[in-house]
Amino acid sequence: MPDTDDLFIREDPVFTNKELLEINHLPDEGRIVGRDEEIRQLANAVNPAIFGQSPSNILIYGKTGTGKSLCAKHVSQRLVETAGEEDIDAVYAYVDCAQDSTETQAVQTLASSVNDRARTDAKIPDKGISTATYYKRLWRILDARHDIVLVILDEIDKLEDDDILMQLSRAGEAGKITDCKVGVIGISNKIKYKDRMDERVKSSLCEREFVFPPYDADQLSSIMRARADAFRDGVLDDAVIPRAAALAAREHGDARKAIDILRYAGEIAQSSGSEAVEERFVVDARERAETDRFRELIRGSTPHSRYVLHALVVLALDDDTDDDGFRTTRIYDVYEQICRQEGLDALSLRRVRDLLKEHAFLDIVEQSRHSGGSAEGTYTNHTLLEDPTVIREVLTETATPKGA
Numbered sequence: 001m002p003d004t005d006d007l008f009i010r011e012d013p014v015f016t017n018k019e020l021l022e023i024n025h026l027p028d029e030g031r032i033v034g035r036d037e038e039i040r041q042l043a044n045a046v047n048p049a050i051f052g053q054s055p056s057n058i059l060i061y062g063k064t065g066t067g068k069s070l071c072a073k074h075v076s077q078r079l080v081e082t083a084g085e086e087d088i089d090a091v092y093a094y095v096d097c098a099q100d101s102t103e104t105q106a107v108q109t110l111a112s113s114v115n116d117r118a119r120t121d122a123k124i125p126d127k128g129i130s131t132a133t134y135y136k137r138l139w140r141i142l143d144a145r146h147d148i149v150l151v152i153l154d155e156i157d158k159l160e161d162d163d164i165l166m167q168l169s170r171a172g173e174a175g176k177i178t179d180c181k182v183g184v185i186g187i188s189n190k191i192k193y194k195d196r197m198d199e200r201v202k203s204s205l206c207e208r209e210f211v212f213p214p215y216d217a218d219q220l221s222s223i224m225r226a227r228a229d230a231f232r233d234g235v236l237d238d239a240v241i242p243r244a245a246a247l248a249a250r251e252h253g254d255a256r257k258a259i260d261i262l263r264y265a266g267e268i269a270q271s272s273g274s275e276a277v278e279e280r281f282v283v284d285a286r287e288r289a290e291t292d293r294f295r296e297l298i299r300g301s302t303p304h305s306r307y308v309l310h311a312l313v314v315l316a317l318d319d320d321t322d323d324d325g326f327r328t329t330r331i332y333d334v335y336e337q338i339c340r341q342e343g344l345d346a347l348s349l350r351r352v353r354d355l356l357k358e359h360a361f362l363d364i365v366e367q368s369r370h371s372g373g374s375a376e377g378t379y380t381n382h383t384l385l386e387d388p389t390v391i392r393e394v395l396t397e398t399a400t401p402k403g404a
């Protein structure tokens with residue numbers, strides 16, 4: 001029998017406040033780095049709420065991990081506090097549209113979040129009532145309890161249709177609510193999202209638009225340093241943060257990835273029994289973070305967007321000598337075969353080109369222009385920036401079963 005006194009370690013040898021590096025952690029103001037201007041502009045757009053007037057509706061674009069959700073939540077939280085000091089009852093609600101992609105799911109989450117904060121005795125069940133009833137209860141709570149509501153719709157492009165946007169943007173005009181004003185903050189990493197919106201929704205929802213740029217290595221270092229107290233004193237080697245920042249900046253300038261690398265490096269130190277988080281752990285940590293990032297990126301993406309990626313994976317695995325990438329038409333041929341296997345009609349070549357552009361914006365794919373001489377003109381090649389075996393693994397693991 002082992003000596004039970006030695007069976008467990010009583011204190012975490014690496015982390016002292018690991019929560020700071022957890023995915024859903026909302027850092028306090030002092031730990032938000034390099035977004036002063038963006039925060040100021042967002043605050044300016046919602047400021048009228050403090051005087052009881054309608055906040056502007058906002059659309060925020062930017063690549064993944066550029067602090068869009070963080071800044072939207074931070075500004076909303078600050079607005080609620082400041083409005084409170086002015087006797088204006090403001091509230092904000094956060095809806096992750098990748099999770100709640102139907103109108104009913106989104107309005108249910110919204111109503112229940114607003115209801116929780118207002119502590120009314122209204123019932124917002126998970127299911128079992130109609131979409132219209134969720135709306136009715138939402139409007140009733142808002143009118144009775146709040147002057148202002150800010151609705152953050154994260155990954156707004158994942159919504160199946162624009163219906164909830166229509167409802168929210170017209171609630172006042174349509175007389176659904178009279179005493180409460182609604183502001184919507186939509187967040188997306190799809191550059192072309194706006195083109196898909198209904199014209200009426202577009203005109204009311206896109207009053208202010210902001211684009212968040214990726215972080216550079218210095219900013220990523222500062223973001224990580226501001227959370228280094230997640231580790232025990234002296235455990236984190238000095239070289240870890242600069243190395244993690246250099247890797248994350250070179251690839252995508254993604255703060256989530258930088259923070260994930262730091263957390264994983266700590267976990268690797270933990271599991272290998274090392275007393276220090278060493279620079280050599282960063283490479284493995286990066287690989288794990290990369291898989292996470294990719295999984296997150298394709299979570300909830302449309303079947304066709306996945307098939308296009310799948311087609312590129314098939315080509316890349318089949319012919320790994322082709323460093324220059326593959327032409328759109330070649331990818332399209334494989335994509336069509338995949339659609340046939342799945343029993344779905346293929347989208348047009350133009351739509352597939354757009355989907356490839358979206359993947360390029362998210363740094364999953366790199367595009368390059370080539371000249372085929374006078375006979376062919378110019379054409380675009382597409383290369384995967386991620387390891388095709390990793391992509392295949394994630395695509396398989398997250399696939400929706402046929403007919404589901």
Ligand SMILES: Nc1ncnc2c1ncn2[C@@H]1O[C@H](COP(=O)(O)OP(=O)(O)OP(=O)(O)O)[C@@H](O)[C@H]1O
Pocket residue numbers: 022023024025026027031032033034035062063064065066067068069070071188189223255256259
């Ligand atoms: N300027 C910053 N300072 C401190 N932490 C940051 C900053 N920007 C982002 N982060 C952290 O990086 C992670 C990702 O940020 P966030 O979720 O806001 O990105 P996003 O742009 O909304 O990404 P996505 O489009 O993938 O949802 C979060 O853990 C967040 O706390």
